[in-house]
Amino acid sequence: MSVESEAEDRPWQVRASVIVVAIVVVAALLGFVVLPVVQGRSAGVDAFSAICRALGLQAGSPAVRQPVSATRAEPVSLVAWTEEVIARLHNPNEENGSDLAANICASCHGADGVSPDPAFPHMAGQSAFAIYKQLHDFKNGARGNEIMASVVEQLDDEQMADIAAHFAYFTKGALDPTTPVTNDPAIVRLVERGITARGLPACASCHGAHAGGPIETPTLAGQRHEYLAAQLRAFAKGERRNDIYHRMRDIATKLTDSEIEELAAYYAGIGLYQRIK
Ligand code: HEC
Numbered sequence: 001m002s003v004e005s006e007a008e009d010r011p012w013q014v015r016a017s018v019i020v021v022a023i024v025v026v027a028a029l030l031g032f033v034v035l036p037v038v039q040g041r042s043a044g045v046d047a048f049s050a051i052c053r054a055l056g057l058q059a060g061s062p063a064v065r066q067p068v069s070a071t072r073a074e075p076v077s078l079v080a081w082t083e084e085v086i087a088r089l090h091n092p093n094e095e096n097g098s099d100l101a102a103n104i105c106a107s108c109h110g111a112d113g114v115s116p117d118p119a120f121p122h123m124a125g126q127s128a129f130a131i132y133k134q135l136h137d138f139k140n141g142a143r144g145n146e147i148m149a150s151v152v153e154q155l156d157d158e159q160m161a162d163i164a165a166h167f168a169y170f171t172k173g174a175l176d177p178t179t180p181v182t183n184d185p186a187i188v189r190l191v192e193r194g195i196t197a198r199g200l201p202a203c204a205s206c207h208g209a210h211a212g213g214p215i216e217t218p219t220l221a222g223q224r225h226e227y228l229a230a231q232l233r234a235f236a237k238g239e240r241r242n243d244i245y246h247r248m249r250d251i252a253t254k255l256t257d258s259e260i261e262e263l264a265a266y267y268a269g270i271g272l273y274q275r276i277k
Pocket residue numbers: 100101104105106107108109119120121130131132134135144145147148151163164218
């Protein structure tokens with residue numbers, strides 16, 4: 001090669017190198033910074049973790065929130081039905097309960113326990129034991145929910161018991177459980193008798209009034225449709241796993257999507273809310 005043509009080639013070599021380096025830098029920025037941060041934002045993953053995950057320094061995908069990151073491994077629930085807790089739920093400090101409920105909970109769950117928004121479950125008609133257990137689980141992380149975790153952070157066991165008792169006793173009589181609106185025989189049978197061949201127990205064996213299920217069994221009658229369906233799906237996917245002995249996860253994984261919708265409709269339709277004193 002002549003000296004002249006070498007001199008002619010040099011600027012091209014430099015340009016080519018610059019272009020290659022620029023492509024590598026842009027690709028790295030796109031792949032390790034821009035895309036992970038943008039995708040991570042919509043999945044609720046912060047920018048730093050998203051970049052670390054994209055670089056392989058942290059486990060998990062930058063585009064997917066780890067569904068159970070806020071949830072503990074088993075044992076799932078740390079609630080203990082001690083004599084003190086039970087006594088407090090039966091004999092709460094009423095003033096304390098109603099003040100805390102009005103100041104902290106009313107904006108989302110309604111002053112009278114009837115929530116104004118489908119995203120928030122009703123408290124009206126719910127049992128004190130069920131409310132207390134859920135608050136306890138939100139607090140120790142057995143049930144993951146960012147909103148409720150921050151709400152209960154500041155509350156101790158006695159305050160949680162007072163609030164639970166407040167909603168339960170204050171709204172007693174809010175439900176009229178004699179008004180089911182679904183007559184779909186398949187759903188009524190699943191609720192009342194279960195489906196033995198599929199290993200599905202009757203919902204009513206635990207969730208009915210005086211059914212003798214576990215003490216923390218929540219009342220489903222009159223609860224919001226959206227909330228009931230969302231909880232059944234969360235149990236089925238294992239995103240909610242604070243149910244002791246997997247009771248609800250085992251059941252929810254066997255339900256079809258349309259059964260979940262119809263069961264939610266069935267329970268949401270029972271017990272229309274009456275005027276609450
Ligand atoms: C900013 C809104 C907000 C506030 C304030 C709030 N909650 Fe909630 N609460 C929610 C949401 C949203 C859920 C549903 C969580 C889920 O989907 O897992 C929830 C769920 C619950 C549950 C579970 C219900 C069930 O049937 O399992 C209980 C119990 C509860 N809240 C009680 C309370 C109490 C008591 C207070 C006041 C100390 C309170 N919440 C304050 C939004 C709120």
